[in-house]
Amino acid sequence: MKKEQIDIEIDNSIGPWLGKTAKIVGCHLHEEFEKAGLDITKEQMLVLKKLDEHGDLSQNDLAELIFRDKSSLTRLLTTIERKGYIRRLRSLEDQRVNIVHLTNKGKLMWEKAKPVVLQVFQRMRSDLTVKEIDQFIETLKKYRAA
Numbered sequence: 001m002k003k004e005q006i007d008i009e010i011d012n013s014i015g016p017w018l019g020k021t022a023k024i025v026g027c028h029l030h031e032e033f034e035k036a037g038l039d040i041t042k043e044q045m046l047v048l049k050k051l052d053e054h055g056d057l058s059q060n061d062l063a064e065l066i067f068r069d070k071s072s073l074t075r076l077l078t079t080i081e082r083k084g085y086i087r088r089l090r091s092l093e094d095q096r097v098n099i100v101h102l103t104n105k106g107k108l109m110w111e112k113a114k115p116v117v118l119q120v121f122q123r124m125r126s127d128l129t130v131k132e133i134d135q136f137i138e139t140l141k142k143y144r145a146a
Contacts, residue, residue: 048080048106050065051102052102059097077100
């Protein structure tokens with residue numbers, strides 16, 4: 001296979017487009033969080049969201065929910081904990097397990113971040129129909145399952 005043919009195949013594949021799109025979403029969220037005066041990143045927001053939805057979680061369960069490896073999650077949680085948004089506590093059943101708890105300050109930050117996230121997502125999908133969004137999500141599910 002020629003180099004030119006490989007380049008064309010990569011440029012027209014889903015992977016790079018997903019990566020570029022995820023970066024753009026992250027940039028928009030960062031910009032809007034900053035404008036709103038919120039001391040939070042996209043990754044931190046995702047942790048707060050999952051804890052708000054699921055309640056206290058072990059670090060392992062949280063890592064699986066947000067698709068992060070354990071070491072990068074530990075660094076992320078350390079930063080969030082310094083901000084006072086979460087607390088990590090030892091499990092009473094197993095001292096080797098850390099349970100991540102959303103603090104009141106973290107709940108408040110998530111409540112402030114939610115409308116900003118919603119605004120960004122609404123703006124980014126404003127040119128899409130409901131049918132296009134549904135089809136896109138179904139396509140991504142198939143791609144992820146492959």
